[in-house]
Amino acid sequence: MADDNRQDSVAAVAEAEDQSPEAARAHDHSEEAEMEAVQPDREAQTEHKPRLSDEERLQRLEPDKLRRMMYDMLLARRFEEKTAEAYALGKIGGFCHLYIGQEAVAVGAIHAQRPDDYVMTAYREHVHALQCGISPGAVMAELYGRADGCSKGKGGSMHMFDVEKNYLGGHGIVGAQIPLALGVAWKIKYRGEDRVIQVYCGEAAVNQGAFHESLNMAALWKVPMILIVENNRFGMGTAWERASSLYDIYQKASAYAMPSTVADGMDVLDMYRVTKEAVERARRGEGPTLIEARTYRFVGHSMSDPVSGVYRTKEDVEKEKGNDPIRIFADLLARQNILSQEELEKMDEEVKRISEEAAEFADKSPEPALDELYTEIYANEDVNGRLYFDGRKR
Amino acid sequence: MAVITYREALNQALAEEMERDPDVFLMGEEVGVYNGAYKVSKGLLERFGEMRVVDTPITELGFAGLGVGAAMTGVRPVIEFMTWNFAILAFDQIFNAAAKMRSMSGGQFRVPVTFRGPTGAALQLAAQHSQALESQVAHYPGVKVVVPGTPADAKGLLKAAIRDDDPVAVFEGEMLYNLKGEVPEDDDYVIPLGVADLKREGGDVSIITHGKMIHVALQAAAALEKDGVQADVLDLRSLRPLDTDAILATVAKTNRVVLLEEGWAFGGITATIAAMIQEEAFDHLDAPVLRVTQADVPMPYAKGLERAAKPSAELVVEKVNQVLYR
Numbered sequence: 194m195a196d197d198n199r200q201d202s203v204a205a206v207a208e209a210e211d212q213s214p215e216a217a218r219a220h221d222h223s224e225e226a227e228m229e230a231v232q233p234d235r236e237a238q239t240e241h242k243p244r245l246s247d248e249e250r251l252q253r254l255e256p257d258k259l260r261r262m263m264y265d266m267l268l269a270r271r272f273e274e275k276t277a278e279a280y281a282l283g284k285i286g287g288f289c290h291l292y293i294g295q296e297a298v299a300v301g302a303i304h305a306q307r308p309d310d311y312v313m314t315a316y317r318e319h320v321h322a323l324q325c326g327i328s329p330g331a332v333m334a335e336l337y338g339r340a341d342g343c344s345k346g347k348g349g350s351m352h353m354f355d356v357e358k359n360y361l362g363g364h365g366i367v368g369a370q371i372p373l374a375l376g377v378a379w380k381i382k383y384r385g386e387d388r389v390i391q392v393y394c395g396e397a398a399v400n401q402g403a404f405h406e407s408l409n410m411a412a413l414w415k416v417p418m419i420l421i422v423e424n425n426r427f428g429m430g431t432a433w434e435r436a437s438s439l440y441d442i443y444q445k446a447s448a449y450a451m452p453s454t455v456a457d458g459m460d461v462l463d464m465y466r467v468t469k470e471a472v473e474r475a476r477r478g479e480g481p482t483l484i485e486a487r488t489y490r491f492v493g494h495s496m497s498d499p500v501s502g503v504y505r506t507k508e509d510v511e512k513e514k515g516n517d518p519i520r521i522f523a524d525l526l527a528r529q530n531i532l533s534q535e536e537l538e539k540m541d542e543e544v545k546r547i548s549e550e551a552a553e554f555a556d557k558s559p560e561p562a563l564d565e566l567y568t569e570i571y572a573n574e575d576v577n578g579r580l581y582f583d584g585r586k587r
Numbered sequence: 588m589a590v591i592t593y594r595e596a597l598n599q600a601l602a603e604e605m606e607r608d609p610d611v612f613l614m615g616e617e618v619g620v621y622n623g624a625y626k627v628s629k630g631l632l633e634r635f636g637e638m639r640v641v642d643t644p645i646t647e648l649g650f651a652g653l654g655v656g657a658a659m660t661g662v663r664p665v666i667e668f669m670t671w672n673f674a675i676l677a678f679d680q681i682f683n684a685a686a687k688m689r690s691m692s693g694g695q696f697r698v699p700v701t702f703r704g705p706t707g708a709a710l711q712l713a714a715q716h717s718q719a720l721e722s723q724v725a726h727y728p729g730v731k732v733v734v735p736g737t738p739a740d741a742k743g744l745l746k747a748a749i750r751d752d753d754p755v756a757v758f759e760g761e762m763l764y765n766l767k768g769e770v771p772e773d774d775d776y777v778i779p780l781g782v783a784d785l786k787r788e789g790g791d792v793s794i795i796t797h798g799k800m801i802h803v804a805l806q807a808a809a810a811l812e813k814d815g816v817q818a819d820v821l822d823l824r825s826l827r828p829l830d831t832d833a834i835l836a837t838v839a840k841t842n843r844v845v846l847l848e849e850g851w852a853f854g855g856i857t858a859t860i861a862a863m864i865q866e867e868a869f870d871h872l873d874a875p876v877l878r879v880t881q882a883d884v885p886m887p888y889a890k891g892l893e894r895a896a897k898p899s900a901e902l903v904v905e906k907v908n909q910v911l912y913r
Contacts, residue, residue: 311660345693354692361659362692366683372652373659373684380657383612383638403679406649413644569694570728572752578781578828581728582859584866 247529250462256531260540262304262461263532266519268544269296269320272329273492275548276319276336280496284556285336289350290317294491297518298423299324301464302391302486306419306472313361313374314393316351317423321393325360327353329551339558346561347569361390367428368394368401371420375407378416378481389417389475391468396485397428399442405449408483412451415480419471422483423458425490430504446483458488459518462525489513588771594764596738597627597703600745601665603774605635608663611749614641614650615667615704624669625705625764651677651702655684655754658700665749668704671720671758677702685754686729701748703757705764706734707799707849708886711893717886719850721758721798725826726854731780732826734758734798738768740824743778751780760799781828785837789817792907793837795860796847797823800898804847807903816907826856834860835868842873843910847903852880874910879903 251259273291280289292299295317303312303324314321322332327343335342335353343353344363352363361377364370374392381388398404399422411418422442426433434440446453452474456467464486471482491514493499501507526532532540567587571580581587591599605611612635617624619632619642632640643650647668654664668674674681681702688696708717725732731753735741741759748755760766770776786801787808794804801822808818819837823830838844844864846857861876882896 313656342693344691344695347693348691352691354695356692356695361656362688364684366679369652369679369683372649372680373656375649376653376656376658376664377660379653380660380662383657383662403648403652406644406646407652409644410646410649410653570690571731572689572697572699576731576781576828577779578783578825578830578832580731580781580828582829582863 247525250460250525251529252462252466254465258304259526259531262300262465263522263526263537264540264544265300265304265324266296266461266522267541268329268547269300269323270519271541271544271548272323272332272551273319275552276333277492277496279333279336279552279555284552285350286338287349288316289336289496290494291492291496292317292320292490294513294518295423295425295458295488296320297461297464297522298421298458298486298488299393301461302421302468302484305465305468306389306391309359310388310472311359311361311374311377311390312392313370313377313390314363315367315370315395315398316363316365317395318351318353318363322353322355322360322363325355325358327355327358327360329547330554331355333551333555334558337555337558338560339555340561341554341558345565345569347565368398368403370394371398371403371407374418374420375411375416378411378418379414382414382416387476389419389472391419391421393421393423395428396422396424396426396433396442397431397436398422399445400436408446408449408451408481411481412449415478417475417478418481419468419475420481420483421468422485423488424485425488427490427494427504429494430498432504441485443483443485451481451483453483453485456484456486458486459516459521461518461522489516491517588769590767591738591770592764593738593741593760593766593768594625594627596742596770597745597759598629598631599770600742600749601628601631602634604746604749605631605639607774610662611665612639612641612662613665613667614643614654616643616645616669618642618667623667625761627764628667647673647677648680652680652684654700654702655680655688655698658685658698658754659688659696663699663701663749665701665703668702670716670761671704671706672716672718674702674704674720681724681730681754681756682727686727689753690729697752698754699752700754701745701757702754703745703748703759705761706758707760707762708881708893708897709761711888711890712886713888714885717893719758719798719848719881721756721826722848722850722854722856724756725856729754731755731828732758733780733824734826735824736760736763736798736801736822738766739770740778740784740822742770743776744780744824746777747780750777755780758798763799778824781825781830783830783833784822784824785819785833786822787818787820789819789841791817791841792843792845792910793819793821793841794845794847794903794907795821795823795834795837797826797856798849800847800849803898803900804903806900807907810900810904811907816911818907829860831863831867834864838864838868839871842871844872844876845879845903845906845910846876847879847898849898850881851883852878853883855880874912877906877910879906
């Protein structure tokens with residue numbers, strides 16, 4: 194019997210090797226067809242979510258709060274446009290990842306928690322920093338690498354921090370912020386504090402071990418962590434469906450018995466509603482939640498990546514721009530007589546001015562003094578012996 | 588002073604610091620119910636409860652990062668790696684997060700986390716379980732590294748590490764856990780970081796080393812003494828900060844130096860020290876600075892090969908004779 198089996202498998206290999214090039218191509222083609230068959234349809238994926246009326250979407254939120262959300266999204270957009278301009282002028286160096294198109298995610302989610310709660314994210318972070326209350330001037334000055342930046346010019350675009358605002362950065366290694374956030378959530382539980390942490394990652398980060406290790410421990414120990422996966426559908430230039438065997442990221446949480454859900458990342462109110470539920474659950478001691486926010490970036494991965502080209506077409510991006518989160522929200526607020534077009538334009542003028550002023554502030558801020566090179570490496574340098582080995586004068 | 592083992596000394600340090608500061612907790616694989624893979628945490632779960640002695644899944648990257656995030660926001664985690672070999676999975680969190688958080692935030696965060704576990708080869712554990720990694724960790728500015736070689740140093744340095752406001756990596760010796768020695772019972776017995784200890788005095792040659800290798804150095808020194816050679820054995824105890832004054836003092840005294848480390852030669856701490864000595868004490872040298880390290884190969888399993896790969900007292904004696912031109 195065993196021999197027969199072996200012969201069968203040998204024969205199968207021989208048969209496969211016998212394939213003509215045409216047959217091989219046909220085979221490839223059928224694989225392609227299969228790929229296409231599982232190509233996710235984003236509309237279908239989110240279809241199961243109930244269609245809400247305007248009233249339901251507004252969740253009885255105070256008009257002032259709604260207008261504030263609009264203001265924050267507009268500021269995010271104009272600030273990032275100003276950032277792009279400053280980058281083009283050479284005022285900003287290094288890597289720089291813009292958030293244009295994704296504003297509803299951070300704005301809606303951070304509105305759903307309190308200022309004493311924590312926020313931590315990856316490197317596409319300028320808007321999260323702003324939303325946590327860091328002044329536009331301090332964010333822009335950090336981008337410019339200046340002394341008045343929120344990390345004193347030592348962090349840059351990817352490493353903004355503000356301990357007073359409970360904004361914990363700003364991390365550049367894909368997925369590596371999730372274990373850190375788990376630690377903050379653990380600390381909250383350890384000290385019995387009434388707080389939560391929101392941690393963000395991109396969809397591509399969910400393939401990292403750090404994501405899975407953290408989800409397991411977060412769910413095992415029921416810590417107050419809300420993980421928001423910003424699924425903008427491309428990890429740099431790699432489409433999500435080319436990087437994951439499972440399209441629906443929210444389902445990955447089920448491997449860890451963690452509640453999870455999908456949010457419309459182009460709808461600030463859906464982000465608010467879904468995050469609020471997760472925050473409340475965390476506050477009740479019921480543990481973490483994963484939120485998959487389906488969104489899209491209207492700009493390239495970073496400043497060196499064109500908006501469209503090799504991995505998506507101009508038409509793709511234009512189509513998605515039809516879902517502009519700012520336009521969607523502005524239309525709703527206009528329909529509900531919460532914010533008129535005129536008021537919106539006035540608001541827009543204001544945030545443009547603030548973005549201009551942020552750039553002016555950054556421009557005037559001094560470069561960090563060169564004797565800052567050796568400061569703030571260690572918290573405690575009051576030790577015997579040598580901490581630095583470069584032989585330079587300090 | 589009581590005579591206790593290196594293991595008990597570490598246990599005392601942990602218990603005393605947890606007693607002293609409610610923000611100190613111990614986390615790692617098998618630290619609780621199992622009492623520690625090497626029984627360092629014996630009895631601590633019973634005494635401090637499961638919020639403060641936390642068994643983790645096997646997930647080094649995850650719980651190392653947890654320690655950094657928790658430390659950033661105000662507590663003092665002690666993260667145990669079953670061995671430093673397994674911590675290689677967690678190096679991203681040590682090197683990219685712990686070491687850099689303070690600097691890249693412009694000084695807004697302290698990261699008072701302690702990472703600890705055994706380093707170096709034991710007996711026939713083969714390539715993946717027999718690595719001395721302290722030089723690699725000391726490479727990164729932003730972390731501090733201590734390597735205790737005796738029970739007293741184990742207690743004093745671990746207590747210092749836990750109380751320090753920066754990430755401190757403590758490299759213990761798997762072969763040292765049963766070593767007995769006198770250890771002060773004082774709750775505040777803390778050995779300041781960056782203070783080397785002259786474990787033996789002699790005027791003819793300086794053997795500079797750390798951790799488990801001090802015992803190899805002392806063995807070599809004893810053999811040399813029979814031959815009429817008196818060796819200084821300087822135990823660095825701390826690699827970063829590094830007690831360069833103590834190094835320069837022994838060099839000035841003996842003018843001949845052999846550096847000994849358990850790990851590989853390439854980029855090892857001994858390379859840094861050799862560079863420093865020639866830069867700053869060239870005129871004191873009567874011979875080139877020589878080194879004894881592990882053979883530059885992954886550790887083999889077979890007994891004889893393993894013995895040949897490890898640094899030995901015989902190799903130290905040989906190098907000492909070279910610097911003495913004997």
